[in-house]
Amino acid sequence: MESLLRLPVANGAIIRILQITDTHLFAGEDEALLGVNTYRSYCAVLDAIEAEQHRYDLVVATGDLAQDHSLEAYQLFAKGISRLPAPCVWLPGNHDFQPAMVKVLDECGISPSKHVLLGDNWQLILLDSQVFGVPHGELSEYQLEWLDKTLRLQPERHTLLLLHHHPSASxxxxxxxxSLRNAHMLAAVLNNFPRVKTLLCGHIHQELDLDWQGRRVLASPSTCVQFKPHCTNFTIDSVGPGWRYLDLYPDGKLETEVHRLSGVAYLPDTDSEGY
Ligand SMILES: Nc1ncnc2c1ncn2[C@@H]1O[C@@H]2COP(=O)(O)O[C@H]2[C@H]1O
Ligand SMILES: [Fe+2]
Structure with a gap:
């Protein structure tokens, strides 16, 4: 996992990242989650991204790429990603099955790197917060130590930290x-690194932009089903699938925007009680 990916960036250029998250794909192209065909909604998102004709330097996939642990689901994910004209890096979510995920994405030429150097000013670090078999997240001792060690290598770089689970209340x-159960342990590591200003998550299937102990936490819509913000119990939202762009400036500034599909083509059964 320590393999390093270096992406060249022209001097002074703004780096654009495209985030795709929570695709929840199945082995079959016809299977649905809460009434949404997840492969078709993923393809519709990719169609919309292509139609926008935006330039981006890197795609990040922040977990829950497959719903059913199958090799075929990861093959469908990779087939979609191969349409995009930029490299992709990924991290696992609670639903992922890492033996299949690592094998297939590797075979499909998708980078396993969890540390990306972007030009001279920025880096991305991707963490594994999965606790296999349960929906909440936790960073292992190994992950926390690796994060600390990796941040010490390039402490002067502006850093975007990626993980599936949200560290603060949504x-x-x-x-x-x-959520991420040991967020206090992550905070303790980050204490020494003021240049980690933004954390990017998936998992909660909604757009979020909040302050966590002086750092920014962003979460993003899924490419399939959306959860309604500010609810006590499981509640589906009637908004379209989405994706996020992040612009990283040489001076450390970050600007970001969520885009969504319009229309009613990929809206789930709002009376569902969970999955
Ligand atoms: N009704 C429910 N109540 C609580 N958790 C749920 C419910 N339905 C599903 N979940 C879990 O909550 C998780 C949140 O997002 P995930 O896509 O990781 O997967 C979801 C399920 O594992
Ligand atoms: Fe999740």
Missing amino acids: GCIWLDQH
């Missing part, structure tokens, strides 16, 4: 049971 009580 405002959805049912989802906050499934």
Whole structure:
């Protein structure tokens, strides 16, 4: 996992990242999650991204790429990603099955790197917060030590930290049971690194932009089903699948925007009680 990916960036250029998250794909192209065909909604998101014709330097996939642990689901994910004209890096979510994920994505030429150097000013660090078999997250001793060691290598770089689980309360009580349980241990590591100003998550299937102990936490819509913000119990939202762009400036400034599919083509059954 320590393999380093270096992406050249022209002097003074703004780096654009495209985030795709929580694709929840199945082995079959016809399978659905809460009434949404997840492969078709993923393809519709990719169609919309292509139609925008935006330039981006890197794609990040922040977990829950597959719903059913199958090799085929990861093959469908890779087939979609191969349409995009930029390299992709990824991290696992609670639903992922890492033996299949690592094998297939590797075979499909998708980088396993969890440390990306972007030009001279920025870096991305991707963490594994999965606790296999349960929806909440936790960073292992190994992950925390690796993060600390990796940050010490390039402490002067502006850093975007990526993980599946949200470290701070989202405002959805049912989802906050499934957050990063040892966020205080992450905070303790980050204490020494003021240039880690933004954390980017998946998992909560909604757009979020909040302050966590002086750092910014961003979360993003899924490419399939959305959860409604500020709910006590599991509640589906009637908004379209989405994706996020992040612009990283040489001076450390970060600007970001969520885009969504419009229309009603990929809206789930709002009376579902979970999955
Ligand atoms: N009704 C529910 N109540 C609590 N958690 C749920 C419910 N339904 C699903 N979940 C879990 O909550 C998780 C949140 O997002 P995930 O996509 O990781 O997967 C979801 C499920 O594992
Ligand atoms: Fe998740």
